[in-house]
Amino acid sequence: MIDTFSANLSLKAYQDVTRWVYVGVGALFGAIGISAGFVSTTSLRWVGLAAVLTTAIVVLSALLWPRRSRFPLLEIGGLLATAGWISAIWSGAPAATGFALFLPLVYGIATRRPWWPWAASTVFALTAAPLIAGLAGALSADGWLANQLVAMSFLGAQVAVFLSIELGWVVFARMDAHRADENELSLTRERLRFANELHDVQGHTLLAIKLKAELARRSLDRDVDTTRAELAEIERLVAEASVQTRQIANGYRTASLATELANAEKLFHAAGIRAEIEQAPAGLGAWEPLIATAIRESVSNILRHATPTAVTLRFSATSMVIQNDGAAVDRETGGGGGNGLRSLQDRFKERGGDVHWSLDGDVFTLTATRSLEGRIP
Template sequence: MVSLLAAPGTANTGEVNSRALRITEATQGRLRRLNLYTALPPLMLAAVVVVAVDVRVWWHALVLAPGVIAAVVAFERWTANDIGRVALPCAVVAAVVWPVGALVVGSPNAYWGIATVASMAIPRLSRRRYEAAGALVVFVAAAGASRLLIDSGDGSTAGVGVFQLLSQGDVFVKFVLIPTGLTTLVIVLSFVGERFYDLVQELEVAREREAELAVTRERVRFAGDLHDIQGHTLHVVKLKAALACKLVHSDPARAEAELQEIHELVSDTIRQTKELAYGQRRLNLAAELENAKNLFEAAGIRVRVTRESEADPRVSEMLGQVLRETTTNILRHAQATRVRITLGAAGITIVNDGAASNGKLELHGLSALRQRIAGDGGELTVASASGEFTTAASFPRVGA
């Protein structure tokens, strides 16, 4: 029954973006597989014990086995997050086995099937979960109490009043008190476990939102740099153009000088804008490494940075831009849980998990960098294998 704590839950956290849901489903999928591998063997052992302890003739096994099978089937579907399809038939079968087992077989453990199935199904109900839990406890107690009527009417107990109650005390404990108590305990633990997985899902959503916030901050930084470059320039161009219009007839030489300054100013702005777009403007590789590390850690991704040697100054800015673009791609397009960054004198390699097992590789913002790196004698490669995505930039001539 302890395994009931390890079930994936369905939290009503409202609508979240589709990528957050994909990450949450991936995490829950890993938890489901872990539950199946670790909890199924103990569950099977408990099922065998339940049947073996109470079976005295061969047909007793035929009565008790359906409840055990229903519990195992429900557990397997529960770990696959698909218990909704089998909850009702499994619950009906297990519910029939308990009173039949108590009245016909005399099995005090026949309640095990209905307690197991219900403890997995009830917390997943969209409404009236607590009413259903109360009804389950009442049913288990009532079915067990029916055994008292058989024992009191079979003539095997003599006397009335206190002596009869004492003679039935053992039956009451085995068929009513223990099944009801354990069923109540299992239901409570199931609700606690469901809340635990609600929290896991909420943390996954928060992690995804933190990653989106990191990307937004990067966009705001870029927009600020772009405003610094172009805002003042465009204002000056406007004033100089207006002045040139006024001087074109009265002072043509001065107007020509103003137009020449406008041309030079626009050319310089174009150059700075290109540098910003290619990430070369005031780019520091050490700062980019620290920024990437902070962004990954804020998004809940484990990161390991290995510095084999210091990057050559001739390529450090380009390597920093590769790192920046790859960081953004990982935060936006991957479902990563760990990242490895290896920096050398003439190259950098970034490896992350969470890559799709199939599908077309997309370079996104790295496509422009690939052309620039190739023009500088370098090479940018991407590869996906075994769930890992590798981005590597190298400059062989610099290394040589």
């Protein structure tokens, strides 16, 4: 309920609501206290005047909330509250007068940090008033203790109301900050997804175009038909890359495993590499696009960073293993793995799988593991 409410209300709007709630509650409590001060026949007129001033000070302070007045307005209100309550005890004013007199102290407890000086001032007013009046012999006899206890219960109710208002603001502000952090995190994730997808598509396609262009150049003088075929393939790859880039931008591109296996075979053949590629098993389910991405990344890394003579790609019940010779110890995908492989590993781990690799001499092995049931959690 609160989260839904906060989602439909801006921080500035809720701040305005809180400000006017403070004003309204302060004015309401003040009106009760002022009425009690002026209606009573026993209380001094000074008590009613103090109640008016403390109410006015809190209303003005609330209008500025959450900012503060440059003038020590609320501090003066705290002094008036103490003096007013001493006068109220002295003259036997009703306990309800405290609704107005204690407003500056209650407002200070709720909105000022540190809050303890305001709480200490409140305790001082409650204890000093009967002490001073008693020493002066001015306690209005019988009901002063009961009156004091009633006033303390009123004060507790005021503190609870004002703290609830302030707590509501604090919770809303934190929820708004949390929502802003979530939005930023979502944007960051989307940028990372876009970067990974763009790396997968453009890096692989540009490498394929480079290999095709080299083959076309070598065939130019001795086999015109091969040159034409490779140039046509380059045109197709460029058009395909353009379509895939638009799909990435629109967020609905998915990798085809059959397409990636066929492309891998074509690229290895064009590069003169002997390749043994198994057909993918059925039942990969939602894992298929991620397995296809792993194959694309592996093929790109092999062609970029190794000089292989043979490549094998095999599937088991839960994994895909691709292995090549001719790997260099210091190449990007060596001991620590390049950015592409580390990103791929993160994407598998997010879905309950894993990617790991090893280098044994010049033989590089990459294993992508999925859950047995083929479902992405």
